[in-house]
Amino acid sequence: MSKSILIIEDDDFLLGLEATKLQKKGYEVIPAATGGDALKKIESNIKIDLILLDLMLPDVDGFMVLEKIRQNKDLLTIPIIVFSNLSEDKDVQRVNKLGVSEFMIKSNFTLDELADKVKNLIGE
Amino acid sequence: MDTVDPNLKKENKKLVDFCSAKSDLISISAHQIRTSISAVKWVIKMFLDGDLGRLTIEQETLLRKAYESNEKAIDVVSELLLLNKTENIIEKEFVIETLDIVELVDNAIFNFSGEAYARGIEIIFLKPLERLPKIDADKEKLLVVLQNLIENAIKYSNMHGKVFITLKKLNDFIQFAIKDTGIVISEEGKTKIFEKFYRDPDAKKKEAVGSGIGLYTIKKIVEKLSGKIWFESSIEDGTTFYFTIPMSK
Numbered sequence: 001m002s003k004s005i006l007i008i009e010d011d012d013f014l015l016g017l018e019a020t021k022l023q024k025k026g027y028e029v030i031p032a033a034t035g036g037d038a039l040k041k042i043e044s045n046i047k048i049d050l051i052l053l054d055l056m057l058p059d060v061d062g063f064m065v066l067e068k069i070r071q072n073k074d075l076l077t078i079p080i081i082v083f084s085n086l087s088e089d090k091d092v093q094r095v096n097k098l099g100v101s102e103f104m105i106k107s108n109f110t111l112d113e114l115a116d117k118v119k120n121l122i123g124e
Numbered sequence: 125m126d127t128v129d130p131n132l133k134k135e136n137k138k139l140v141d142f143c144s145a146k147s148d149l150i151s152i153s154a155h156q157i158r159t160s161i162s163a164v165k166w167v168i169k170m171f172l173d174g175d176l177g178r179l180t181i182e183q184e185t186l187l188r189k190a191y192e193s194n195e196k197a198i199d200v201v202s203e204l205l206l207l208n209k210t211e212n213i214i215e216k217e218f219v220i221e222t223l224d225i226v227e228l229v230d231n232a233i234f235n236f237s238g239e240a241y242a243r244g245i246e247i248i249f250l251k252p253l254e255r256l257p258k259i260d261a262d263k264e265k266l267l268v269v270l271q272n273l274i275e276n277a278i279k280y281s282n283m284h285g286k287v288f289i290t291l292k293k294l295n296d297f298i299q300f301a302i303k304d305t306g307i308v309i310s311e312e313g314k315t316k317i318f319e320k321f322y323r324d325p326d327a328k329k330k331e332a333v334g335s336g337i338g339l340y341t342i343k344k345i346v347e348k349l350s351g352k353i354w355f356e357s358s359i360e361d362g363t364t365f366y367f368t369i370p371m372s373k
Contacts, residue, residue: 017166088205103234105158
């Protein structure tokens, strides 16, 4: 059974590129275009092996999504990669405090490097 | 302060607000630009990797150039963000608090894990075996000092290089050391490296993008925190920047 990745990304084009790459690597992708949409999917108890989280999102932002996830004990073991172009100190520290597996600045990585990180965290 | 002309105070407040608005604008614009250049990077990479079919030699050559050009744009945005942060910081009031230095260094490194990974560089924080005393300093400004030194160490290291960060007690101070295995500071640079807008000729060759503001600003911050900053640079040992901050009393 393939591993499932919840991609939370509001930019359609980037979401499409990320999803295509990860699907090609054999992962199942669950897309969410807003923080609210992501929280609904998380709360619906669908199988999620890893969360790829953008920070600047409409309605509920990525920090709030992260806080909600961290309040749910059932989700503690799910690896979270923050994949954002925000890199201000206050943002990085806020994310670091909440605890994530990786903080990646999108423009600094290729999609293959992202897929490698995912593989390191949850396997193929 | 009572004798300060109220009009002058008002104008100063306006200027501070303007600088803050400018800084926010740069930050938001940089985020938007990064989003666009990420998309360009990923799409070109897909072409280059053959995900979208075979390329002719001419197409591949042009796309490689486009990719390199886009990478330069990414560097410019990163430099702009660091400059934005560094330029404004010295003007802000110093807020002194008691800080755990290991946690502080961990925070600074976390910020660079992506950049180091992308360049194949390993950041190694050799945590002290004994528990070090805390320091009294401005957290935001000290982070800028650490980030500038780590950023430089990454930028001027060769691919697959290593950056070592160490801490130790030195009399009543904590000494921070950031060592890289990269290019050596030139003889000219050894006397001018902390001057405003100065960039070492070898550094310019390795990284065309740079403002020459970073080391100038962080020296000011370290000195304002009653510390000292200096460096050692040789072909055998690479370059190490040291700075000290007084321990909490």
